Amino acid sequence: MSNVGIVIVSHSPKIAEGAADMVRQMVGDSVPLAFAGGNEAGGLGTSVAAIMAAIERAWSEAGVAILVDLGGAESNSEMAVELMPEEKRGRITVCNAPLVEGAVIAATESSGGSSLADVKRTAEELGA
């Protein structure tokens, strides 16, 4: 699939899964989508390894846009990007946008075949 992939990262597995459900129902199946929620113990938190796995599941040659909720989700997502293979790293970006709205908007933009830069810019318009 050549549309930009979307990864949802939340401290809560339920929020991550629920936000992904909203994207699937509203935008459809034309966008690679994965989510990571909760820490290794299944509690509230985020896991670098789980985020990396989600990036791989949502991988697209056009790149992957990551939407995060609070502090640790952002820093762990950035760490996950740093740990990805070098040839992929440059095509992964963390968006500065609200999680649910940002994921739906980013996926909508991606479903039209937009570039990673356009997907990120559109999601970040939400805060403008």
Added chain:
Amino acid sequence: MKTGSVLLTNAVGLHARPSVKLTQLAKSFSGVVEFALTPHGPWIDAKSPVKVMRVKAAKGETLHVRTDGADEDAALAAVLDLVRRQFDEG
């Protein structure tokens, strides 16, 4: 440039899901696709999901649509048809 207008008849108006459908449809055309709630604008880029969602057009409002470019006829017809079909949501 082509213009047309259509009444929003679906219950929720231009809320999130209809906005996504309108944006996706608009993006499938190469030319400009814009709409407004009056014949004189302000014109909203129908390809921008953020801008479309901000309009929050309600049931009973009229969408004025204008398209420009090589596929302007098809784009106008498709957008008007989507709204008339109530965004396939009934």
